[in-house]
Amino acid sequence: MRIEPEPAGIFADWMAEVQARTERALERILPCAQVAPQRLHAAMRYAVLGAGKRVRPLLVHAAGALTGAAAASLDRAACAVELIHAYSLVHDDLPCMDDDTLRRGRPTCHVEFDQATALLAGDALQSAAFQTLCEGPEHIEPALRLDLVRLLAQAAGSRGMAGGQAIDLASVGSALSVEELEFMHIHKTGALIRASVKMGARLGAGLEAGAGAALDRYARCAGLLFQVVDDLLDCESNTATLGKTAGKDRENDKPTYVTVLGTARARELSRELLDEALEAADELGPGGERLIDLARFIVERKY
Amino acid sequence: MRIEPEPAGIFADWMAEVQARTERALERILPCAQVAPQRLHAAMRYAVLGAGKRVRPLLVHAAGALTGAAAASLDRAACAVELIHAYSLVHDDLPCMDDDTLRRGRPTCHVEFDQATALLAGDALQSAAFQTLCEGPEHIEPALRLDLVRLLAQAAGSRGMAGGQAIDLASVGSALSVEELEFMHIHKTGALIRASVKMGARLGAGLEAGAGAALDRYARCAGLLFQVVDDLLDCESNTATLGKTAGKDRENDKPTYVTVLGTARARELSRELLDEALEAADELGPGGERLIDLARFIVERKY
Numbered sequence: 001m002r003i004e005p006e007p008a009g010i011f012a013d014w015m016a017e018v019q020a021r022t023e024r025a026l027e028r029i030l031p032c033a034q035v036a037p038q039r040l041h042a043a044m045r046y047a048v049l050g051a052g053k054r055v056r057p058l059l060v061h062a063a064g065a066l067t068g069a070a071a072a073s074l075d076r077a078a079c080a081v082e083l084i085h086a087y088s089l090v091h092d093d094l095p096c097m098d099d100d101t102l103r104r105g106r107p108t109c110h111v112e113f114d115q116a117t118a119l120l121a122g123d124a125l126q127s128a129a130f131q132t133l134c135e136g137p138e139h140i141e142p143a144l145r146l147d148l149v150r151l152l153a154q155a156a157g158s159r160g161m162a163g164g165q166a167i168d169l170a171s172v173g174s175a176l177s178v179e180e181l182e183f184m185h186i187h188k189t190g191a192l193i194r195a196s197v198k199m200g201a202r203l204g205a206g207l208e209a210g211a212g213a214a215l216d217r218y219a220r221c222a223g224l225l226f227q228v229v230d231d232l233l234d235c236e237s238n239t240a241t242l243g244k245t246a247g248k249d250r251e252n253d254k255p256t257y258v259t260v261l262g263t264a265r266a267r268e269l270s271r272e273l274l275d276e277a278l279e280a281a282d283e284l285g286p287g288g289e290r291l292i293d294l295a296r297f298i299v300e301r302k303y
Numbered sequence: 304m305r306i307e308p309e310p311a312g313i314f315a316d317w318m319a320e321v322q323a324r325t326e327r328a329l330e331r332i333l334p335c336a337q338v339a340p341q342r343l344h345a346a347m348r349y350a351v352l353g354a355g356k357r358v359r360p361l362l363v364h365a366a367g368a369l370t371g372a373a374a375a376s377l378d379r380a381a382c383a384v385e386l387i388h389a390y391s392l393v394h395d396d397l398p399c400m401d402d403d404t405l406r407r408g409r410p411t412c413h414v415e416f417d418q419a420t421a422l423l424a425g426d427a428l429q430s431a432a433f434q435t436l437c438e439g440p441e442h443i444e445p446a447l448r449l450d451l452v453r454l455l456a457q458a459a460g461s462r463g464m465a466g467g468q469a470i471d472l473a474s475v476g477s478a479l480s481v482e483e484l485e486f487m488h489i490h491k492t493g494a495l496i497r498a499s500v501k502m503g504a505r506l507g508a509g510l511e512a513g514a515g516a517a518l519d520r521y522a523r524c525a526g527l528l529f530q531v532v533d534d535l536l537d538c539e540s541n542t543a544t545l546g547k548t549a550g551k552d553r554e555n556d557k558p559t560y561v562t563v564l565g566t567a568r569a570r571e572l573s574r575e576l577l578d579e580a581l582e583a584a585d586e587l588g589p590g591g592e593r594l595i596d597l598a599r600f601i602v603e604r605k606y
Binding site: 088120 | 340342390399417429431438448449465470472
């Protein structure tokens with residue numbers, strides 16, 4: 001039995017509400033730009049606030065809705081994953097990495113500030129992510145918080161996101177197989193997306209083993225789906241719509257789903273992954289609507 | 304009543320033992336260089352293993368000895384602070400920061416590998432530090448572990464070490480007052496040194512309020528002392544002994560205790576800080592011997 005998607009308006013309202021509450025929470029969590037060291041704090045705020053689709057916080061809240069977690073309990077976890085994501089973008093844009101000048105429609109952090117400040121801002125955002133999980137709502141048990149710290153640290157580290165970035169770097173100019181490409185993205189983008197789903201679900205009631213496996217399958221598909229769509233957008237959209245430099249992957253001679261599979265097959269893959277994600281979400285039963293809507297949103301997004 | 308320092312041999316043996324067990328624990332915690340992504344893991348191991356005085360792990364163990372914590376309980380905390388320290392050195396040495404080529408007698412990480420790998424290795428070492436605190440000895444309560452995560456995240460972040468680095472960068476070429484210099488170092492070096500002491504003590508029995516304050520006074524003095532001696536060594540020692548480029552501060556036009564106060568007054572200050580650290584340690588009573596020995600070691604070190 002397939003869960004019917006909700007009317008678009010309900011999902012759009014929910015999404016806007018989660019984005020707004022995440023923005024408010026990030027605003028509170030990040031040190032004021034008036035507090036010393038001012039320039040560093042200004043750079044951290046610049047890198048995080050006022051832009052971004054907040055896909056990972058949306059996943060935290062969608063998975064939390066599935067397990068009955070209160071939105072107020074989910075805010076810290078949502079902010080923590082977004083802080084890790086924001087730090088990774090700042091470092092990824094540095095000249096020694098992708099050397100990009102445009103992000104979320106604005107100059108990248110090292111262009112707006114300087115390289116050293118961007119490096120330190122990224123470093124401090126990572127620390128802030130872990131600090132955030134230790135603070136906030138009193139009613140969240142230490143053992144649960146510690147689980148969140150562990151999930152996030154694993155996802156961010158050398159066998160997760162940072163490891164994926166390293167594989168990405170090593171792949172420049174080489175002809176990867178689709179399996180190698182998948183391995184790279186399961187780490188680079190997938191690890192943090194999976195952690196978002198797991199952390200959100202962890203904050204509510206426990207799932208049965210079967211549902212836990214379905215949720216993880218959903219998260220794995222959503223992560224890959226996100227990347228396939230990213231690769232398609234990079235080659236088919238334009239800089240103004242994306243808010244970052246279009247065609248950057250080709251310019252950097254990076255293997256992508258489009259270069260490895262071709263556009264038509266990459267689009268087909270995105271449909272297959274969406275189907276698989278929706279099937280997994282269906283198994284979760286009532287409460288999984290948000291996850292279904294989000295998977296569709298990931299495919300239909302324009303930037 | 305002043306606690307008498309122990310015979311030098313006892314302290315030297317203890318120090319060698321803590322250094323050896325820290326090395327073994329770090330060796331276990333860091334992913335093998337055979338595990339993908341191999342180059343990243345090799346860079347992480349290169350940055351951490353086989354060198355370093357392990358001052359921060361020594362402080363963790365010394366403070367833990369004071370509160371009766373078992374050495375086996377202290378290893379993870381000791382490794383976590385050392386991983387944060389190692390990541391900060393890797394990033395600090397990058398061309399966009401201090402642009403240094405020599406560290407611990409070897410090429411810096413970005414010279415041995417490349418800038419992007421060094422950047423990611425630093426990032427992943429930070430994640431590994433927090434992950435480490437979530438794992439290991441079962442008997443350590445989640446609430447206590449979470450305290451360690453919070454102490455470390457605060458010390459590493461924008462109002463701690465990373466903030467100190469930012470102030471350091473901003474100070475290049477400017478004439479700081481001794482108060483401004485102290486503010487910088489309380490963040491840059493001091494925050495992590497204080498956290499080491501607090502984390503070690505937290506793993507044993509609770510301290511009385513008075514002892515807690517004395518311990519924090521000790522940690523604050525030890526942190527500044529470490530930096531004053533560092534500044535003296537930078538201008539008075541040589542590259543071969545230091546294992547890093549001597550005279551680097553002057554070359555980078557950075558204010559130091561030596562440039563701000565002059566060599567004679569900086570040396571006097573180191574004696575005053577040592578006295579203050581020893582006085583604070585005296586108030587701690589029996590069990591504080593290691594802290595006393597360590598303060599002396601910090602002053603007498605040659606690199």
